[in-house]
Amino acid sequence: xxxxxxxxxxxxxxxxxxxxxxxxxxxxxxxxxxxxxxxxxxxxxxxxxxxxxxxxxxxxxxxxxxxxxxxxxxxxxxxxxxxxxxxxxxxxxxxxxxxxxxxxxxxxxxxxxxxxxxxxxxxxxxxxxxxxxxxxxxxxxxxxxxxxxxxxxxxxxxxxxxx
Amino acid sequence: xxxxxxxxxxxxxxxxxxxxxxxxxxxxxxxxxxxxxxxxxxxxxxxxxxxxxxxxxxxxxxxxxxxxxxxxxxxxxxxxxxxxxxxxxxxxxxxxxxxxxxxxxxxxxxxxxxxxxxxxxxxxxxxxxxxxxxxxxxxxxxxxxxxxxxxxxxxxxxxxxxx
Amino acid sequence: xxxxxxxxxxxxxxxxxxxxxxxxxxxxxxxxxxxxxxxxxxxxxxxxxxxxxxxxxxxxxxxxxxxxxxxxxxxxxxxxxxxxxxxxxxxxxxxxxxxxxxxxxxxxxxxxxxxxxxxxxxxxxxxxxxxxxxxxxxxxxxxxxxxxxxxxxxxxxxxxxxx
Amino acid sequence: xxxxxxxxxxxxxxxxxxxxxxxxxxxxxxxxxxxxxxxxxxxxxxxxxxxxxxxxxxxxxxxxxxxxxxxxxxxxxxxxxxxxxxxxxxxxxxxxxxxxxxxxxxxxxxxxxxxxxxxxxxxxxxxxxxxxxxxxxxxxxxxxxxxxxxxxxxxxxxxxxxx
Numbered sequence: 001x002x003x004x005x006x007x008x009x010x011x012x013x014x015x016x017x018x019x020x021x022x023x024x025x026x027x028x029x030x031x032x033x034x035x036x037x038x039x040x041x042x043x044x045x046x047x048x049x050x051x052x053x054x055x056x057x058x059x060x061x062x063x064x065x066x067x068x069x070x071x072x073x074x075x076x077x078x079x080x081x082x083x084x085x086x087x088x089x090x091x092x093x094x095x096x097x098x099x100x101x102x103x104x105x106x107x108x109x110x111x112x113x114x115x116x117x118x119x120x121x122x123x124x125x126x127x128x129x130x131x132x133x134x135x136x137x138x139x140x141x142x143x144x145x146x147x148x149x150x151x152x153x154x155x156x157x158x159x160x161x162x163x
Numbered sequence: 164x165x166x167x168x169x170x171x172x173x174x175x176x177x178x179x180x181x182x183x184x185x186x187x188x189x190x191x192x193x194x195x196x197x198x199x200x201x202x203x204x205x206x207x208x209x210x211x212x213x214x215x216x217x218x219x220x221x222x223x224x225x226x227x228x229x230x231x232x233x234x235x236x237x238x239x240x241x242x243x244x245x246x247x248x249x250x251x252x253x254x255x256x257x258x259x260x261x262x263x264x265x266x267x268x269x270x271x272x273x274x275x276x277x278x279x280x281x282x283x284x285x286x287x288x289x290x291x292x293x294x295x296x297x298x299x300x301x302x303x304x305x306x307x308x309x310x311x312x313x314x315x316x317x318x319x320x321x322x323x324x325x326x
Numbered sequence: 327x328x329x330x331x332x333x334x335x336x337x338x339x340x341x342x343x344x345x346x347x348x349x350x351x352x353x354x355x356x357x358x359x360x361x362x363x364x365x366x367x368x369x370x371x372x373x374x375x376x377x378x379x380x381x382x383x384x385x386x387x388x389x390x391x392x393x394x395x396x397x398x399x400x401x402x403x404x405x406x407x408x409x410x411x412x413x414x415x416x417x418x419x420x421x422x423x424x425x426x427x428x429x430x431x432x433x434x435x436x437x438x439x440x441x442x443x444x445x446x447x448x449x450x451x452x453x454x455x456x457x458x459x460x461x462x463x464x465x466x467x468x469x470x471x472x473x474x475x476x477x478x479x480x481x482x483x484x485x486x487x488x489x
Numbered sequence: 490x491x492x493x494x495x496x497x498x499x500x501x502x503x504x505x506x507x508x509x510x511x512x513x514x515x516x517x518x519x520x521x522x523x524x525x526x527x528x529x530x531x532x533x534x535x536x537x538x539x540x541x542x543x544x545x546x547x548x549x550x551x552x553x554x555x556x557x558x559x560x561x562x563x564x565x566x567x568x569x570x571x572x573x574x575x576x577x578x579x580x581x582x583x584x585x586x587x588x589x590x591x592x593x594x595x596x597x598x599x600x601x602x603x604x605x606x607x608x609x610x611x612x613x614x615x616x617x618x619x620x621x622x623x624x625x626x627x628x629x630x631x632x633x634x635x636x637x638x639x640x641x642x643x644x645x646x647x648x649x650x651x652x
Contacts, residue, residue, distance in 0.1 A: 360507070362503070390515070393516075394516075468508075
């Protein structure tokens with residue numbers, strides 16, 4: 001984490017949720033989110049750090065959850081997250097070393113390696129935890145995103161003044 | 164906790180719930196509550212201690228949950244909880260030192276400091292746990308409110324007679 | 327546990343469920359049950375031990391859950407569980423010492439004391455755990471009822487032959 | 490695990506789910522699945538190992554969950570799982586020693602004993618854990634199936650190349 005972080009990027013499943021979905025006999029589907037992650041959004045806003053939510057899934061429930069948090073900067077249904085972010089960062093003129101990334105699956109491995117600062121919830125598989133810079137104390141879906149932001153602000157000495 | 168507690172005040176998200184909400188593709192939203200918290204209500208009633216539920220969120224699901232517990236003393240959608248409580252306590256002629264408060268987020272920090280007795284579930288972030296008088300053994304959404312009431316009654320030697 | 331157990335009686339909330347309910351803005355309510363508890367029912371059937379489910383709550387969701395397990399021996403909406411069971415046991419000519427009971431709340435304290443064998447999930451409040459004969463390893467809503475039955479059959483040397 | 494594994498077979502309740510179901514007053518029923526188990530499916534595909542999901546339950550919610558994962562190889566509502574698998578394996582000309590099986594209930598005991606490699610989530614009852622070759626670190630419903638596949642591939646030295 002030598003370079004200044006210019007953007008926080010987060011996967012949704014396995015970070016904002018614990019990866020679960022609820023489904024009934026008609027295929028009606030619910031996703032479970034947690035208001036704990038509002039804190040992370042608010043702390044980033046106060047510190048004027050942009051963020052982006054990404055997801056490999058494509059689900060209306062997921063989108064309604066994102067909307068509930070008032071988040072406009074997101075992209076779902078991404079087939080190749082690494083390629084998508086390469087393009088995105090190029091366009092935004094942000095280098096990988098300026099990215100703080102949190103993810104939890106095999107698809108996130110390369111991204112976690114490339115990012116200047118990477119984190120994963122304590123509930124992630126061992127091969128993801130092996131690669132991330134920080135293994136958070138939070139479980140997926142219980143405010144892991146907020147904890148990542150808080151720990152970063154604490155690290156750079158800006159948490160208290162952000163309250 | 165020098166002064167006598169005259170009112171119990173509790174946040175909803177992160178205390179009565181674990182902060183989670185369930186949402187589907189139509190935006191239909193569920194909140195998860197726990198009957199464990201009925202015990203706290205009943206114990207306060209037996210001891211004739213009033214209580215108040217407050218929330219920064221505004222949600223119909225939340226209100227229906229509150230109604231399910233038969234609670235009439237609540238206020239949701241509060242933008243500034245500290246200001247709201249300052250006004251409320253003034254009107255009720257209760258001083259902060261007579262308040263027992265339980266909360267779990269950044270917004271609760273000042274309130275937790277002002278209250279005569281403060282508590283937070285074990286699942287709260289470290290900067291909240293640092294400030295609360297009591298860190299409860301209960302997790303958010305699993306009866307933390309009841310445990311706060313029980314521990315208080317135990318502390319003043321009135322738990323057993325309240326059964 | 328000197329006398330032979332003639333009936334298993336179980337509370338629903340806090341044993342078959344973790345006490346939680348899910349509610350939306352229309353007041354539509356879900357309860358969460360666990361198929362793990364089917365094992366307990368089947369083991370009792372094999373050993374020809376009757377059982378009874380009781381509940382202080384009155385909820386259609388609760389009843390549909392009970393029906394899903396194929397249970398016909400239950401009573402919900404009980405105001406005074408101790409009184410109800412006194413009458414019930416009298417009618418069935420079963421003494422309290424022949425009852426195996428599992429519960430988790432203040433209302434269960436006297437019943438837990440009277441029953442010949444009593445148990446409570448590990449998630450129950452301390453004043454309930456203090457009173458129960460057995461503190462189960464299972465959490466409420468994760469198969470605590472089945473574990474109570476299994477531990478009993480193990481205790482009397484009949485678990486293995488019940489498989 | 491002397492023989493080569495030719496098929497992965499998994500129970501659904503207690504492995505892909507934690508055994509829970511959500512039910513309302515109309516009997517509308519939800520099941521909770523976890524995208525974590527997609528990893529297991531993808532890893533098996535990459536290694537060209539077929540798999541089969543089986544279930545003793547019969548539920549439309551369950552089927553919709555299975556469909557959400559894109560799984561076509563499954564059988565629900567099985568009365569006698571051991572008999573069903575005996576027939577199935579005979580038809581497929583696969584011996585029990587070539588089967589990797591994961592299950593969590595009394596009904597799975599014989600199958601766990603017969604399979605060449607058997608596993609169970611850490612949340613299973615002790616008499617199931619006693620019988621399985623591997624007790625996984627994962628809880629039921631939190632990606633136990635994926636962990637079984639990952640641990641197997643790690644064991645035969647093929648996990649890393651499967652990423």
